[in-house]
Amino acid sequence: xxxxxxxxxxxxxxxxxxxxxxxxxxxxxxxxxxxxxxxxxxxxxxxxxxxxxxxxxxxxxxxxxxxxxxxxxxxxxxxxxxxxxxxxxxxxxxxxxxxxxxxxxxxxxxxxxxxxxxxxxxxxxxxxxxxxxxxxxxxxxxxxxxxxxxxxxxxxxxxxxxxxxxxxxxxxxxxxxxxxxxxxxxxxxxxxxxxxxxxxxxxxxxxxxxxxxxxxxxxxxxxxxxxxxxxxxxxxxxxxxxxxxxxxxxxxxxxxxxxxxxxxxxxxxxxxxxxxxxxxxxxxxxxxxxxxxxxxxxxxxxxxxxxxxxxxxxxxxxxxxxxxxxxxxxxxxxxxxxxxxxx
Numbered sequence: 122x123x124x125x126x127x128x129x130x131x132x133x134x135x136x137x138x139x140x141x142x143x144x145x146x147x148x149x150x151x152x153x154x155x156x157x158x159x160x161x162x163x164x165x166x167x168x169x170x171x172x173x174x175x176x177x178x179x180x181x182x183x184x185x186x187x188x189x190x191x192x193x194x195x196x197x198x199x200x201x202x203x204x205x206x207x208x209x210x211x212x213x214x215x216x217x218x219x220x221x222x223x224x225x226x227x228x229x230x231x232x233x234x235x236x237x238x239x240x241x242x243x244x245x246x247x248x249x250x251x252x253x254x255x256x257x258x259x260x261x262x263x264x265x266x267x268x269x270x271x272x273x274x275x276x277x278x279x280x281x282x283x284x285x286x287x288x289x290x291x292x293x294x295x296x297x298x299x300x301x302x303x304x305x306x307x308x309x310x311x312x313x314x315x316x317x318x319x320x321x322x323x324x325x326x327x328x329x330x331x332x333x334x335x336x337x338x339x340x341x342x343x344x345x346x347x348x349x350x351x352x353x354x355x356x357x358x359x360x361x362x363x364x365x366x367x368x369x370x371x372x373x374x375x376x377x378x379x380x381x382x383x384x385x386x387x388x389x390x391x392x393x394x395x396x397x398x399x400x401x402x403x404x405x406x407x408x409x410x411x412x413x414x415x416x417x418x419x420x421x422x423x424x425x426x427x428x429x430x431x432x433x434x435x436x437x438x439x440x441x442x443x444x445x446x447x448x449x450x451x452x453x454x455x456x457x458x459x460x461x462x463x464x
Contacts, residue, residue: 132190133174136315136337137307138167144302145175149191154179154249155300156275159257161288162304165338168284171304172253176210177202179249179280198246208245211236211252215259223383228254230263237271240279251280258290265292272298290448306335316344331413334396356393357417361424364464371461379457387453388444395440401425402433439463 131146148154160168174192181192181199192199201207213236215224236252244250254260260268272281272295283299285291309330315337316326321344332353333340343350363374379387400412404425414421425433439460446456 130190131178132192132194133171133178135167135170135174136341137311138171138304141171141302141304142174145171146178149175149178154280156279157272157281157283157299159283159285159291159296159299159301160304161285161291161301163306163334163336164286165333165336165342166304167307167337168304169253169255170338172282172284173202175282176249176251176253176280179251180207180209180246198248209248209250211239212255213252214255224385226384227259227261228256228264229261230267233260233264233267233271237267240271240281241276244278249278249280250276251282254281254283257283257285258287265295269294269298307337309335312337312340316340319344328415331415334413353393354414354416356390357397357414358420360394360397361417361420363461364424365427368462371464372458375454375457375461379453382453384447384453387447387457391440391444391447395437397421398433398437398440401428402430402437405430405433436463 177192182196183193312330313326329340403411443460
């Protein structure tokens with residue numbers, strides 16, 4: 122796309138974030154695409170979906186036509202984007218360890234160097250070259266420095282999109298060289314409507330939307346993968362049972378469930394515990410209409426009756442403190458044991 126477009130018709134399958142979509146689409150229309158963007162917001166909020174739609178629009182072969190949708194979804198470039206095999210679009214993410222099958226802790230400097238080399242080459246299809254860096258909070262220090270050099274030496278018609286769940290973990294030197302876009306929670310009504318469009322019944326869609334806390338990706342995943350929803354509900358039951366266990370049982374649970382768990386997995390569990398405690402606090406303060414874990418309503422009621430509002434407030438603070446400890450590389454086991462001492 123070398124010229125500004127007139128009267129384009131965008132079709133971006135992104136739930137919510139209309140202001141961000143409009144901003145990015147306007148940059149395409151006016152041919153004023155920046156060389157680097159930083160998308161930040163919670164996991165499942167829609168950052169990846171937005172990046173896919175943006176990049177797809179940049180490389181779609183119909184983009185220079187004024188009588189079609191952008192992206193068209195039918196040309197060879199759109200099909201390549203869908204399958205993540207487009208020769209001029211790169212996805213940089215944490216690799217999987219072939220020995221353990223687990224995702225590695227960091228994006229390495231070698232990965233960033235390889236990306237920089239690819240971006241320095243001429244595009245295969247005479248369009249934009251683009252790279253999407255997912256989970257950028259997991260860049261190693263060396264990788265972050267190498268990425269900074271890539272940002273400092275932008276090449277023509279090259280776009281770098283950096284995605285992160287945690288803005289505070291991104292070096293300020295990188296932030297300062299990007300257009301920063303914050304993704305806020307999406308209205309529950311919008312998420313419900315998107316699930317209904319996908320075939321969900323309205324009541325079921327509303328329940329899933331409530332569980333998602335404004336994150337469309339979470340709700341869509343629960344709808345398309347019932348096993349993930351069941352696993353989430355099981356974690357809630359485990360936590361409620363943990364609050365009623367004695368101290369020895371609590372410590373045994375921490376050892377058996379989290380002795381070898383990855384930090385990301387523990388963060389996810391703490392987020393579930395945080396939401397459950399929030400629901401308990403809402404019930405305790407007579408705000409049942411705001412409870413999100415509706416299916417666990419009766420169990421939540423029983424547990425809430427055994428706690429004071431002050432106690433629940435303190436537990437909420439302790440979860441936040443545990444997350445800070447984990448971020449500071451304090452032992453996960455010690456962090457969780459310290460937390461369950463407060464029950």
